[in-house]
Amino acid sequence: MHAVAAISQSALAHNLSIVRAQAPHSKIVSMVKANAYGHHLANSKPLLQADLLGVSELSEARQLRQLCDQPILVLSGVYSATDLNEVVELGCHVVIHHPSQITTIANTTQALNVWLKVDTGMHRLGLSADELNSCIQQLAKNPNIHIEAVMSHFACADEPSNAKNLQQISHFSQLDIARFNRSMANSAAILSRPSAHFDYVRPGVMLYGVSPFGKPDESLQPVMQLSAPVLSIKKINAGDQVGYGATWQAEEDTIIAIIGIGYADGYPRHAKNGTPVLINNKLYPLAGRVSMDLICVDIGDALVNIGDKAILWGHPKLRVETIAQYSDTIGYELLTHVSSRVNFIQS
Ligand SMILES: *Cc1c(COP(=O)(O)O)cnc(C)c1O
Numbered sequence: 001m002h003a004v005a006a007i008s009q010s011a012l013a014h015n016l017s018i019v020r021a022q023a024p025h026s027k028i029v030s031m032v033k034a035n036a037y038g039h040h041l042a043n044s045k046p047l048l049q050a051d052l053l054g055v056s057e058l059s060e061a062r063q064l065r066q067l068c069d070q071p072i073l074v075l076s077g078v079y080s081a082t083d084l085n086e087v088v089e090l091g092c093h094v095v096i097h098h099p100s101q102i103t104t105i106a107n108t109t110q111a112l113n114v115w116l117k118v119d120t121g122m123h124r125l126g127l128s129a130d131e132l133n134s135c136i137q138q139l140a141k142n143p144n145i146h147i148e149a150v151m152s153h154f155a156c157a158d159e160p161s162n163a164k165n166l167q168q169i170s171h172f173s174q175l176d177i178a179r180f181n182r183s184m185a186n187s188a189a190i191l192s193r194p195s196a197h198f199d200y201v202r203p204g205v206m207l208y209g210v211s212p213f214g215k216p217d218e219s220l221q222p223v224m225q226l227s228a229p230v231l232s233i234k235k236i237n238a239g240d241q242v243g244y245g246a247t248w249q250a251e252e253d254t255i256i257a258i259i260g261i262g263y264a265d266g267y268p269r270h271a272k273n274g275t276p277v278l279i280n281n282k283l284y285p286l287a288g289r290v291s292m293d294l295i296c297v298d299i300g301d302a303l304v305n306i307g308d309k310a311i312l313w314g315h316p317k318l319r320v321e322t323i324a325q326y327s328d329t330i331g332y333e334l335l336t337h338v339s340s341r342v343n344f345i346q347s
Contacts, residue, residue, distance in 0.1 A: 001307075003228040003261045005338055006314075006347040007039050011221035012046035015207045018219055022190050023197045027051040029073055029183070031204035033060060038266075038336040039208060039224055040344050041067055047207055052093065054202060058083055065090045073115060075125075077101050088112060093148055097125040102138055105145065113148045114139065115183075120171040121164060122155035129175060149181035149200055157188035157196075158212045165189075169196055188212035209314075210331040216319040224335060225314030225347070228261035230279065230306055231294070242296050243288025248273050250287075255299050257284070259310045262293040266338035267312055268327035271295075275326040278311040278318045279304055 019028055030050035035041055041064055047053075048068040054075060055061050061072045072092045078084045084104055087094050093113040096102065105112060116135055119126025127135060132150070139145045152172050156162040172184060181199035187206035189196040191213075208224065211217035236242070238252045257279065263269040267290055275286040277297045287298040297310070313320040313334070320331040327334070 001229045001231060001260055003226065003265045003342045005039075005342050005344045006225045006227070007043040007344065008221065008223050008225070008347050009043075009046055011209050011223045012044060012207065014221045015209055015223065016047060016050065016203075019190060019201065019203045019206065023185070023194075023201045026185075026197045026199060026201045027181075029054045029200055029202045030207060031186075031202055032064065033075070033204075034336045035060070035063075037204065037208050037332065038338050043344060043346050052200070054204075058086060058090075058092075061087070061090050061092050071113070075117075078104050080104065084108060084112075095125075095151070096135060097127060099127065099131050099135060102135055106138060106142060108142065108144050110144060112145050114145055115148055116150045116180075118150060118152050118172070118175065120152040120168040122153055122168070124153070126152065129171075132175065132177075147180055149183050150175070150177045151183040151200075151202075154184065154186060154189055154196075157186055157193070158214070160188070160192040160213075165193065165196075169193075186212070191217075205332055205335075208335060210320055210335065214321055214325070214330070216321045222314040222316070222319055224320075224338070226261075226267075226312040226338065226342070227309050228259050228265070228312065230257045230304055230308045230310055231260045232258040233299075233304060233306060234258070241288075244291060245289055248288035248296075250298070255301065255304075256287060257297045257299045257304050257308075257310070259295050259297060260293065261295060261310075261312060262291045264292045264339060265342050266334070267295060268323070268329060268334060268337075270329070271323065271327040275323060276318055278315055279308060281317070283318065 028050040029052040030047040031054040033056040036044035054073045074092045077095045088110045095115045097117040117126045156164045183200035185196045185201045209220045209222040240250045242248045261267045269290045276283040284297045287296045313323045324331045
């Protein structure tokens with residue numbers, strides 16, 4: 001009796017096809033950083049057919065290389081000669097986001113594909129326009145180095161009407177980079193801003209069936225279904241309190257189902273009273289605080305049995321976006337926090 005994360009292979013394939021349909025003229029970098037947004041790389045094979053695969057760091061590229069032969073884009077790039085040897089060995093493309101990384105790669109004697117990341121207004125990783133030009137000149141001296149693309153990242157793509165988006169596109173378009181492949185779009189820009197698709201798109205969260213805009217998107221299919229068994233059922237009386245801190249009190253006589261999942265599994269401790277839980281195809285409200293291993297649900301007078309399956313998210317009737325709203329976070333965080341105690345299976 002334990003929590004299960006079932007990863008739908010057909011949903012992954014479907015969501016990738018939505019990216020293709022939205023950006024038919026762009027190549028696709030499937031973003032599979034953070035162990036495929038918490039879905040586990042080994043369960044995410046349908047995504048590994050994209051043109052490139054994006055990870056945050058070298059350790060992730062190492063793990064991914066066990067599973068497929070596609071080129072891998074390492075977003076944080078290289079910081080030492082040892083890193084450089086390894087990216088070459090693993091067949092990775094590297095992002096250069098700081099001028100100091102040029103020194104590490106400048107004299108490479110092996111073929112290397114480089115992506116130059118430019119800061120167009122997010123002010124996180126990325127070269128300034130001047131640094132970009134000087135990097136391009138320096139790299140041109142080494143025939144082993146090929147600049148595969150120039151990329152940038154949006155700060156506010158999840159707010160399509162935010163003026164910052166057009167400012168960033170305008171900044172990017174003014175750079176002298178038309179001779180290179182260009183890449184800007186994450187999921188939000190793929191779905192809302194065709195003018196930002198350019199040559200490569202970089203979908204992440206939408207591949208896992210989650211909308212970057214916070215409200216469920218019916219065209220995407222949820223990939224991870226998180227469920228856990230009902231471990232106990234008990235009748236309580238009006239006025240009885242449930243859980244740590246006794247923060248929830250029954251208004252009338254009712255029945256509580258106790259489910260075998262808690263914050264140690266990745267169910268958010270900040271989920272409020274009333275957060276919906278799906279049992280036997282009906283939604284019931286969370287009652288009381290989330291504990292480490294358990295949650296309690298008010299099922300009223302419903303017939304629920306020990307062993308019945310409770311779905312926490314990843315169902316057309318209960319998507320992770322809803323749980324994120326009830327717990328003041330985003331779907332990205334919930335998906336990446338599902339812990340190793342949960343049994344991951346493919347469905
Ligand atoms: C994570 C990431 C993406 C994907 O973002 P989503 O919002 O999940 O689509 C794209 N580009 C870069 C540089 C990233 O780090």
